[in-house]
Amino acid sequence: MKLISAGETAANTNMSIEAGEDLVRIGEMAKKYGVTLRTLRFYEDKGLLNPQRDGSTRLYTRRDKARLKLILLGRKVGFSLRDVKQMMDLYDPTGSNTKQLKLALDKSEKQLARLQKQRALIDDAISELSGSMSAVRQMLAERSAPQASAAS
Amino acid sequence: MKLISAGETAANTNMSIEAGEDLVRIGEMAKKYGVTLRTLRFYEDKGLLNPQRDGSTRLYTRRDKARLKLILLGRKVGFSLRDVKQMMDLYDPTGSNTKQLKLALDKSEKQLARLQKQRALIDDAISELSGSMSAVRQMLAERSAPQASAAS
DNA sequence: TATAGAATTGACGTAAACGTAAAAGGCGCA
DNA sequence: TGCGCCTTTTACGTTTACGTCAATTCTATA
Numbered sequence: 001m002k003l004i005s006a007g008e009t010a011a012n013t014n015m016s017i018e019a020g021e022d023l024v025r026i027g028e029m030a031k032k033y034g035v036t037l038r039t040l041r042f043y044e045d046k047g048l049l050n051p052q053r054d055g056s057t058r059l060y061t062r063r064d065k066a067r068l069k070l071i072l073l074g075r076k077v078g079f080s081l082r083d084v085k086q087m088m089d090l091y092d093p094t095g096s097n098t099k100q101l102k103l104a105l106d107k108s109e110k111q112l113a114r115l116q117k118q119r120a121l122i123d124d125a126i127s128e129l130s131g132s133m134s135a136v137r138q139m140l141a142e143r144s145a146p147q148a149s150a151a152s
Numbered sequence: 153m154k155l156i157s158a159g160e161t162a163a164n165t166n167m168s169i170e171a172g173e174d175l176v177r178i179g180e181m182a183k184k185y186g187v188t189l190r191t192l193r194f195y196e197d198k199g200l201l202n203p204q205r206d207g208s209t210r211l212y213t214r215r216d217k218a219r220l221k222l223i224l225l226g227r228k229v230g231f232s233l234r235d236v237k238q239m240m241d242l243y244d245p246t247g248s249n250t251k252q253l254k255l256a257l258d259k260s261e262k263q264l265a266r267l268q269k270q271r272a273l274i275d276d277a278i279s280e281l282s283g284s285m286s287a288v289r290q291m292l293a294e295r296s297a298p299q300a301s302a303a304s
Numbered sequence: 305t306a307t308a309g310a311a312t313t314g315a316c317g318t319a320a321a322c323g324t325a326a327a328a329g330g331c332g333c334a
Numbered sequence: 335t336g337c338g339c340c341t342t343t344t345a346c347g348t349t350t351a352c353g354t355c356a357a358t359t360c361t362a363t364a
Binding site: 077104108109115116118119123126130132133 | 225228229230248250253254256257260261263264267268270271274275276277278280281282284285288289291292295
């Protein structure tokens with residue numbers, strides 16, 4: 001029992017007999033999306049991914065790839081994995097997914113608000129810090145200027 | 153043994169410096185600076201504060217207040233407590249503190265860079281999220297528009 | 305004196321997202 | 335057939351800044 005990577009290019013030793021099923025193992029998956037093996041297993045443990053198995057070996061389908069892309073997008077915009085899961089769990093391939101979309105929109109609005117608040121805090125911190133830095137530079141200048149002209 | 157209660161500023165059991173020492177207990181200190189008791193004890197545990205003791209009761213001097221203000225400022229601009237401590241540990245009331253100021257400036261520059269980077273990431277996330285939201289709204293519209301007019 | 309309000313020192317819990325062994329099973333290949 | 339690489343499961347460790355009891359003591363006040 002062994003299948004694995006692509007069905008087209010025979011760059012690999014193993015070839016799938018199945019048609020079009022582009023299955024990859026965890027190593028390739030990780031490399032492809034720039035995550036670690038641990039991360040993929042962790043996501044699975046959290047119910048975010050659900051790869052097939054060949055014996056005990058995980059085999060990721062293009063469905064898993066789509067889901068991983070969504071996870072990474074969610075992570076990028078600051079959603080927790082819990083949120084991501086909650087949204088993905090509502091996905092129904094046979095329906096219109098109106099509920100899912102509404103939930104996503106709702107969560108997105110809240111997340112957007114959080115992000116804007118964070119940005120405000122950071123802007124605040126930046127100006128505060130800049131101010132302090134000016135003061136410190138001033139103090140340092142007063143400690144070296146009275147001596148002579150200028151140098152450092 | 154009891155002092156406090158802010159009226160009798162006279163000398164009591166302990167005196168190492170001089171009078172006029174406006175000592176406050178942890179409760180008042182916490183209220184004054186908007187932190188919890190736990191926080192004050194935690195900062196002490198981390199070596200950031202060093203209140204006097206009346207028996208086992210902590211008594212905060214104006215020195216502690218000054219230090220706490222610095223801690224809170226540092227926290228606001230995103231320094232870790234470790235950083236704050238490192239900078240404060242260099243304070244020498246008898247010297248020019250040039251070293252301390254230089255370290256503070258150095259750390260500040262790095263922190264400023266971090267903050268700016270964070271802001272860039274957040275801006276990125278905001279626009280990405282906004283984009284996704286538009287798409288989702290679009291999808292929702294397509295699910296309700298084809299039927300009739302609109303509502304929701 | 306009884307009760308409520310401060311204060312003390314532990315010490316475990318929390319959140320988020322993995323990192324990092326450890327021990328073991330398979331597989332291709334020279 | 336031994337080596338090396340990939341994979342698996344299990345499970346404790348990390349980071350930061352406290353939160354949240356718990357048990358106890360001290361004190362002020364009605």
